[in-house]
Amino acid sequence: MARTSGPETREKLIRAAEEIFAAQGVHGGQLRDVVALAGQANPSAVQYHFGSREGLVDAVMAGRQLRTNEVLAPLLDAAPDELPALLTTLVTAEASELRTARGRRCLRISAQLSHESGVRTRTPHPTLDGTPYWRLFERIEACLAAPPAALPEPLRLERLDLALTVVGAAMADRARQYLDGVEPLTGEALFLADLVATTSALLRAAQPRSGEDTETSRKDIP
Template identity: 60%
Template sequence: MDRMARTPASGTSTRDRLLRAAEEQFATRGVHGAQLRDIVAQAGQANPSAVQYHFGSREGLLAQLLAERQRRVEDALTALGVDVDTATLPQLLRALIAAEGGELRTERGRHCLRITAQLSHDSGVRTRTPHPGLTGTGYWRLICALERPLTALPTPLPEPVRLERIDLALSLIGTALAERARQLTSGEPPLTEEPAFLADLAAVSAAMLTTPHPHS
């Protein structure tokens, strides 16, 4: 059946159907490439202004989608119970990747991983100003805590290098999880099992963050 012609599940609200359609469209066609008319059609709506009615705008729809995703990640972090003030760099990275990696286990989570990978540089790490959706979250506290171990290295990294590396590490993690999500969605067999993949991603990220700076 044509993906665009699917009948939305009964018993769900128009708002939820629009969100689910947006997750798929933004994931597969890009945050900037997806068309609102296709989202509305996939959600089974005849009114072309459905997105504006329920979310105010395309940006409002994306913001709500990301807010729901962030709540799931926050819940996962809370369940892990990591003390970000005392955790080591490997512990912080494993917690971050475990919370994000939980999204691989559902279709909507996989879509959202592919979406957030497109927005990884919007976190606010480079300016120390969190994206509005991250303000006050445990996720942001964990990201900020990644810098602490980098100041305790035998040769501490300069502040600009620390911030740039953390931003790059988040991009690496987001891109790796998004590609894994794409593989699972398309039915491609991954090269490694999920636990090994997540553990290796944490190890590679730690190595990238702590390698000596070439100009130090």
């Protein structure tokens, strides 16, 4: 088995992790399988180069963010502060990962991690901090806070987090179909346009009744 070191070994481990985690799950994939697929003799290679499984996952996501940030940054600079335009920017950047097998695998991985973005607490995950993605999230939230249909902060943060989960899940499923050679129900252009429209409708849904009314209605639930 060939032995390598330094940046070359790190890259091999990252590529192997993309394959294993996409197929078996971020938490289900075995690190020993990653090490073996990367062609490394040292069973502790992941710990040596990344410190932990979490460190390896962060490295995978950092590479994915680097690629999509290159697409997102100029689109975000040109986008007006309007919800459909901002969501189109997000979906377009995410869809750039559908072009390659590597990107498709990373979409399957990132969908498993959408709840770790930090949107709900306004504390960005280290791979998102200071990136065009985080600026995009802030601009989308600002749209939800603007009159005449402004949402209260807790509700808009929950909705934004849910919207990101929906986009991530939809992209991951599309990526799975491409990887498996399955013919999607819709063409890609329609899929992306519908994802923007669906996510926009989710974010713009009318605010529910007051908390007091909601609590009262819960008492009627057996």
